[in-house]
Amino acid sequence: MSNPSRPRRLRTADAVLTLVKGGQGVTRGDLVDRSGLSPSTVGHTVSRLLEEGVIVETVQEKGPGTGSGRPAHILTAVPSGIPVGAIDFGHEHIRVALGDDSGTALDETLTHIDVDLRAHEALDLACRALKDLMQSRDVDRLATVVAGIPGPVDRDTGIVCSPTILSSWMGLTPRAELESRLNTPVHIENDAVLGAFGELRRGAGRQHQDFLYVKSSHGVGAALVIDGKIYRGSGGLAGEIGHSNLPGRSELCRCGNRGCLEAVVTVTSVLEEIAFTHPHLDPALITLISTADPVTGRILEQRGWILGGVLANLCNLLNPSAVIIGGALGTTGTHFIEGVRTSVQRYTQPAIAAGMEIKATQLGGRAELVGALEMAGDLARL
Ligand SMILES: [Zn+2]
Known part of the structure; x- marks a missing residue:
């Protein structure tokens, strides 16, 4: 920044x-x-x-x-007294928060909606939710708003640039769409970057200067914190590990390739496996939490192991002091994290593995929202 x-x-x-x-x-x-x-x-x-x-x-x-x-x-x-706003667009949810300029949440809401396929409805809903929070607190203006998007945004044009990830957002400019609805300056970030920033400021990353944050939900995104700062790469797209190729896998990915990490380690594929191992349950009612039994634990641990294999390569390259796992799978409990930990330790150079922690997010599903609030607070000052 x-x-x-x-x-x-x-x-x-x-x-x-x-x-x-x-x-x-x-x-x-x-x-x-x-x-x-x-x-x-x-x-x-x-x-x-x-x-x-x-x-x-x-x-x-x-x-x-x-x-x-x-x-x-x-x-x-010292807070300036001018509140800020934060929006976290997930693939299937929208979190919205009002905060003070120190990054502390004053109020927040969570709404479930298919964000990928209903872009304009999602944008309208997020802005309405933020305005409702402002009204309930008698706030008439915001210093700035930071919004997280779960897909690639061209850093120069601000346009969502993948035809298959966030398909209904293709060609939209989220910043302009939000600014016209809110009449407030808006900054757009990749959601994993915000998750990493939230963990760095207020979560599991506070004691670390070099770590990886991985958001494992309906896709897999990562962000790098190097020397206490977010590393974005030359085009702002660093951390797109969801399309790392897994040898021997043939699952079709949204990007058109087969065997991508996020075609294998995803909430959808885990729920499909749980539906197979639990035929007595109504598939429409299965959730990751409601089926926390030993069989589900095996499924989650195995998926964590696969993710850990990809992360081990990154750890060998970057020598981080921690890997922090967030997203819907990262917040399911010990099985998924244990799978990641075992695999990372198995495939990372021993000296690197010895000095590294593998741990779950401390902020849970709020990591991206917390990061957006923190970033908004910073931007309001700069
Ligand atoms: Zn892919």
């Missing part, structure tokens, strides 16, 4: 403020460690931000058992 056209002094201030916002209470020493900036640069920047009133400093006494050092001087961001 750094803007190369901004003067270096302001970019440094942006970077420090982002760390303060994401740190849940940080010290100057923390900022030096996490930013790579010199202590004097951090000191000058913090002083300026304190003078501007965008951060405050409080003294926190050390608690029992924390040593006899001096009290800690904790820095926290």
Whole structure:
């Protein structure tokens, strides 16, 4: 999110403020460690931000058992008072939230709808839900809105560019569609990027500077956090691992190839297998949660194992300290995560595997929404 056209002094201030916002209470020493900036640069920047009133400093006494050092001087961001909005379009749901500019949710809603096939209805519904939240809180304007899209968006044109993924969105420009409905600046992101950002700021990624976030639901998307920042790649599409080829598999994928990861590891394929192993259940009523028995556990663990095989290649390349699994499959419990963990450890170079955690999202199905709120808070300040 750094803007190369901004003067270096302001970019440094942006970077420090982002760390303060994401740190849940940080010290100057923390900022030096996490930013790579010199202590004097951090000191000058913090002083300026304190003078501007965008951060405050409080003294926190050390608690029992924390040593006899001096009290800690904790820095926290001050909300500007202008709320922000967040929208998470899943393939089959829309989450909408109103938040303050520190990224804290004030209110939110969840609606189930076939987003892939009903683009305009989904856009209308999301905007109506956000306006309802604003009305219920007497909010008459938003600083900005961040919306996550579960498919490829051309970074230059902002147009949804796959004819088969989000098929009814093909040729639409989500940003323009949302801005015309909301009369507010809108920023569009890939949903996995927002999930990673949410985990980085408020979830399982808080203790990590280098990690992979994987959203495993009706598709498989990933996002990379490298050196504490989102890595987007040259075209903004880094992390499209759903179309990694699985040797020996022949399932037809939405992209036209056979044997893609997301044609095999998907909510739909898991539900089909559960319907096969549980013929006494009404297929229309089967959910991932309602069938949490040992047989379903095997199915989920095996799917996790397949995903882990692809992730192991990425881990060998990137040497992350964590892999965080989110999405509908990532929130089913221990079986799926255990499958991923076993497979990643089996196929990753041992020294890399030894220093790496494989864990489920801490934010559950809200990870993308939380990330959108955090990003909106940052953008409102920049
Ligand atoms: Zn594919």
